[in-house]
Amino acid sequence: MALFARRRLEERPGPLAYHRRLFLRLIFVGSLVFLYAPIITLIIFSFNNSRRNIVWRGFTLKYYEKALNNDGLIEAFVNSLTIAGVSTVISVILGAMTAILLWRFRFPFKAPVEGAMALPIVIPEICMGVAMMAFFIRIGWPTDLIWPFNLGAITIAHITFSYPFVAMIVRARLASFNREEEEAAKDLGASEWQTMRDIIIPFMTPGLVAGALLAFTLSLDDFVITFFTSGPDTVTFPIKVYSMVRFSVTPEVNAASTVLIAITIVFTAVAMWLQSRSSQDGR
Amino acid sequence: MQNDKPILSISGVTKRFGASVTAVDDVSLDIREGEFFALLGPSGCGKTTLLRMIAGFEVPSEGAILLEGADISATPPNRRPINMVFQSYAVFPHMSVFDNVAYGLKVAGTPRGEIRAKVEEALSLVKLDGFAARKPDQLSGGQRQRVALARALVKRPKILLLDEPLSALDAKLREAMQLELTRLQKSVGITFIIVTHDQGEALSMADRIAVMEAGRVRQVAEPEVLYSRPNCRFVADFIGKINLFMARVVRAEGDLLHLESDALGHVDLPCPEAMAHPAPGSQITLAVRPENFRLGGEAGADDLHIPGRITDHAYFGGHSSLFVEDKAGNSITVSVQNGPSMLSEADKCDSLHIFCSKKDVLILPE
Amino acid sequence: MDSWRRSPLFFWIIGLPPVGWLAIFFLLPLSLIWLISFGEKQGIVDVALTWTLDNYARAMESIYLEILLKSIVMAVAITVICLVVAFPVALLISFAPRRVKPWLLLLIVLPFWTNLLIRTYALIAVLRVRGYINFSLEWLWTQANAALSFAGLGQYQLLGARFEPLELLYNNFAVAFGLVYVFLPFMVLPLYAALERLDRSMIEASLDLGAGQVRTFFSVVVPMAASGIVSGVIITFIPALGSFLQPELLGGTDSQLIANVIERQFKSANDWPFGAALSFILMYLTFFALALRSLLAKGKSAMEAA
Numbered sequence: 001m002a003l004f005a006r007r008r009l010e011e012r013p014g015p016l017a018y019h020r021r022l023f024l025r026l027i028f029v030g031s032l033v034f035l036y037a038p039i040i041t042l043i044i045f046s047f048n049n050s051r052r053n054i055v056w057r058g059f060t061l062k063y064y065e066k067a068l069n070n071d072g073l074i075e076a077f078v079n080s081l082t083i084a085g086v087s088t089v090i091s092v093i094l095g096a097m098t099a100i101l102l103w104r105f106r107f108p109f110k111a112p113v114e115g116a117m118a119l120p121i122v123i124p125e126i127c128m129g130v131a132m133m134a135f136f137i138r139i140g141w142p143t144d145l146i147w148p149f150n151l152g153a154i155t156i157a158h159i160t161f162s163y164p165f166v167a168m169i170v171r172a173r174l175a176s177f178n179r180e181e182e183e184a185a186k187d188l189g190a191s192e193w194q195t196m197r198d199i200i201i202p203f204m205t206p207g208l209v210a211g212a213l214l215a216f217t218l219s220l221d222d223f224v225i226t227f228f229t230s231g232p233d234t235v236t237f238p239i240k241v242y243s244m245v246r247f248s249v250t251p252e253v254n255a256a257s258t259v260l261i262a263i264t265i266v267f268t269a270v271a272m273w274l275q276s277r278s279s280q281d282g283r
Numbered sequence: 284m285q286n287d288k289p290i291l292s293i294s295g296v297t298k299r300f301g302a303s304v305t306a307v308d309d310v311s312l313d314i315r316e317g318e319f320f321a322l323l324g325p326s327g328c329g330k331t332t333l334l335r336m337i338a339g340f341e342v343p344s345e346g347a348i349l350l351e352g353a354d355i356s357a358t359p360p361n362r363r364p365i366n367m368v369f370q371s372y373a374v375f376p377h378m379s380v381f382d383n384v385a386y387g388l389k390v391a392g393t394p395r396g397e398i399r400a401k402v403e404e405a406l407s408l409v410k411l412d413g414f415a416a417r418k419p420d421q422l423s424g425g426q427r428q429r430v431a432l433a434r435a436l437v438k439r440p441k442i443l444l445l446d447e448p449l450s451a452l453d454a455k456l457r458e459a460m461q462l463e464l465t466r467l468q469k470s471v472g473i474t475f476i477i478v479t480h481d482q483g484e485a486l487s488m489a490d491r492i493a494v495m496e497a498g499r500v501r502q503v504a505e506p507e508v509l510y511s512r513p514n515c516r517f518v519a520d521f522i523g524k525i526n527l528f529m530a531r532v533v534r535a536e537g538d539l540l541h542l543e544s545d546a547l548g549h550v551d552l553p554c555p556e557a558m559a560h561p562a563p564g565s566q567i568t569l570a571v572r573p574e575n576f577r578l579g580g581e582a583g584a585d586d587l588h589i590p591g592r593i594t595d596h597a598y599f600g601g602h603s604s605l606f607v608e609d610k611a612g613n614s615i616t617v618s619v620q621n622g623p624s625m626l627s628e629a630d631k632c633d634s635l636h637i638f639c640s641k642k643d644v645l646i647l648p649e
Numbered sequence: 650m651d652s653w654r655r656s657p658l659f660f661w662i663i664g665l666p667p668v669g670w671l672a673i674f675f676l677l678p679l680s681l682i683w684l685i686s687f688g689e690k691q692g693i694v695d696v697a698l699t700w701t702l703d704n705y706a707r708a709m710e711s712i713y714l715e716i717l718l719k720s721i722v723m724a725v726a727i728t729v730i731c732l733v734v735a736f737p738v739a740l741l742i743s744f745a746p747r748r749v750k751p752w753l754l755l756l757i758v759l760p761f762w763t764n765l766l767i768r769t770y771a772l773i774a775v776l777r778v779r780g781y782i783n784f785s786l787e788w789l790w791t792q793a794n795a796a797l798s799f800a801g802l803g804q805y806q807l808l809g810a811r812f813e814p815l816e817l818l819y820n821n822f823a824v825a826f827g828l829v830y831v832f833l834p835f836m837v838l839p840l841y842a843a844l845e846r847l848d849r850s851m852i853e854a855s856l857d858l859g860a861g862q863v864r865t866f867f868s869v870v871v872p873m874a875a876s877g878i879v880s881g882v883i884i885t886f887i888p889a890l891g892s893f894l895q896p897e898l899l900g901g902t903d904s905q906l907i908a909n910v911i912e913r914q915f916k917s918a919n920d921w922p923f924g925a926a927l928s929f930i931l932m933y934l935t936f937f938a939l940a941l942r943s944l945l946a947k948g949k950s951a952m953e954a955a
């Protein structure tokens with residue numbers, strides 16, 4: 001009898017076992033369905049052998065083939081990846097510099113500088129988009145350069161909204177740095193630069209990886225700001241999809257989207273794996 | 284190994300942070316070559332700041348630090364032949380034990396073959412043979428500390444600084460490490476300067492101790508002297524347990540002071556050499572260590588005796604503390620060795636006399 | 650933290666590039682727009698700076714004021730919906746066993762890594778007249794009708810003569826749906842972070858002192874997660890207020906929000922000064938929300954100090 005009673009108690013969720021409450025589970029599962037159903041149907045129907053895209057008519061890869069043969073789409077894709085790559089590298093460098101600057105130093109007008117660094121994160125994208133557009137037109141930024149230099153304006157805009165995010169992430173990482181490690185290195189004879197190279201940068205690495213991942217995704221993802229800085233010859237993937245979607249919903253767009261989703265997921269997974277490996281090494 | 288030649292001279296060093304905070308206030312110290320020196324004091328007394336100035340992480344606002352006669356006050360830490368074991372150990376988490384220990388040699392441009400030999404020697408010195416390939420997160424706290432020690436010792440510094448090295452270890456390990464640090468210091472012959480707030484640590488390890496309070500050095504002495512002849516109320520109270528009694532000077536007769544205390548009654552004591560003769564009527568402090576009281580027995584000719592009653596007692600295994608209240612209501616702590624008879628006897632007598640020899644009564648200024 | 654004077658060379662080398670970049674490619678464009686908002690339109694892109702306030706006055710005309718108010722109401726509604734849905738989700742994740750926690754979190758965050766445009770586009774396929782929701786409903790309708798016929802009630806046409814698809818797309822509902830869809834993960838993350846930090850023994854203490862689960866939730870969990878709630882609200886409200894893509898793609902002619910009006914001034918109407926003025930009004934609203942947040946934070950810490 002006593003044994004039976006104990007069993008019953010074990011089965012009933014404890015007062016703090018909120019994850020076992022049915023009500024919360026329903027909301028959680030509902031949210032997941034809400035978040036995933038549209039994306040998953042989009043992916044499934046990219047393989048659907050029907051233009052109307054509603055009823056399943058059998059498996060096909062022909063829309064992938066079509067997307068691959070769509071020169072405009074491929075060009076936009078290459079543009080997007082190029083911009084994202086360049087913008088990530090520069091954003092990580094600038095972001096890391098910002099993070100070290102704000103973490104390490106006391107200097108006059110630090111608060112305004114910190115505030116200004118947060119601005120690109122907080123102001124609405126549309127405001128930044130129109131500002132960039134007006135700026136590049138006003139200073140007469142050349143629009144007829146050869147590829148890839150014609151992507152300059154978009155890349156600059158992407159770097160501008162990405163690197164403050166990188167700075168934020170890296171700075172959060174640096175906040176947990178034990179300054180005694182830096183002092184230990186100097187105590188053992190390392191100069192300022194040697195300390196930076198041997199101690200601080202290795203410590204920052206997980207933050208840099210996370211920052212790079214975010215910068216890459218932000219760039220690949222951006223529509224609004226790119227919309228205002230791109231020209232007819234500098235179409236990025238989101239811009240291209242936008243112009244296609246305006247006309248109709250086609251399986252071709254589904255196929256292209258699926259490819260982009262797959263790329264993002266693989267990229268994210270690799271970055272996360274790298275990050276978890278380096279954080280295991282780190283601490 | 285020990286001689287009287289100072290390896291490090293701190294002369295008139297003051298460190299101010301901003302306009303209001305004076306962390307170290309006009310400190311002068313000579314540290315002898317090969318000695319184990321402790322900077323002891325409560326937290327915030329400036330001992331860590333002083334250590335960081337010796338290491339080069341802080342620059343003195345005033346005064347000079349001389350290493351073997353040369354002023355190093357402005358030399359950056361990476362150019363000083365002084366190494367440090369940090370409070371958090373600061374073992375580099377992304378490097379193996381070997382790379383940690385080798386780091387200082389690498390940045391100094393030591394040839395590879397030499398590095399390997401030196402690192403292995405240093406690791407065996409701290410009993411970490413065979414740990415070279417491990418990462419710091421695979422080590423216990425005690426092992427990490429050994430890595431920090433080896434990393435500093437491998438550079439053969441003129442002075443090794445240790446900032447609260449034992450504070451992060453548990454009680455058992457701490458005791459073992461105390462012994463090992465003294466052994467290590469004697470075997471390598473390097474001057475050690477340790478910062479600690481734990482008087483037991485300082486007393487058991489150091490050859491000499493500087494007690495600091497509020498940025499100033501109150502007393503520099505060997506552990507025995509510090510304990511038996513503290514020069515001020517702060518040191519007496521900080522090192523070990525002590526009973527303090529207020530007393531009034533009735534008159535001075537040559538070197539002999541006639542004192543009146545409501546707890547100890549009338550006492551005649553010789554004035555300590557270092558103290559200026561107090562004026563009649565002035566207040567001074569008398570101090571008696573708890574273990575210098577005796578319970579019961581016969582009073583000798585030179586003994587003070589205090590009638591009182593036991594209010595409480597606390598058992599500590601080897602000894603017990605008895606809390607005795609005298610007629611005036613002062614609480615006096617008496618430490619007794621726990622023999623088979625002692626405690627039971629103490630338990631029995633509600634009112635009793637405690638005795639102490641006059642020579643055990645300390646006179647403290649202030 | 651060291652004074653910059655300790656290593657000035659290092660300070661300048663590390664500080665100048667990012668700060669310079671921000672000044673040239675962010676603050677300068679922003680100042681330019683600010684100046685343009687006080688100018689008068691001369692040609693397609695030419696603006697004469699006359700320090701006029703006409704552009705701002707025009708923004709206060711009822712037609713634009715209405716859109717502005719609508720944007721605010723929409724953003725508030727989105728924020729509230731996200732908060733109500735995200736709180737239980739965050740609560741569940743933060744109390745889940747250690748093993749599964751990162752995976753649950755990943756599940757919520759993963760859509761965030763998917764392109765915003767693609768996600769919005771995916772919704773079109775779900776919501777449109779010949780979309781999945783209507784298609785499912787039609788299927789249900791057919792099944793129900795068949796069942797009714799089977800029961801001998803077919804001739805009464807109880808469910809209508811034919812299936813009427815719901816108009817789910819190109820209206821305000823679709824915009825709201827799309828915004829919640831996009832911003833839900835934004836709300837979950839700060840809430841989760843706050844709940845994760847929350848000391849479990851506080852909840853236990855409340856339960857131990859006799860408060861019920863609901864009471865404990867509102868008088869212990871919610872106040873202690875306040876910082877996370879405020880962050881989540883801000884992080885959702887601001888982008889929702891300036892959202893452009895969802896009203897553009899999912900909304901109808903009457904679902905224009907402020908960002909769409911701004912876009913039109915720059916892209917088709919070519920009235921930069923007016924667009925710039927609207928941009929700055931939007932930006933001021935954003936700053937107002939941020940100021941409100943720091944004011945709340947200050948009030949809270951003052952309360953705790955008292």
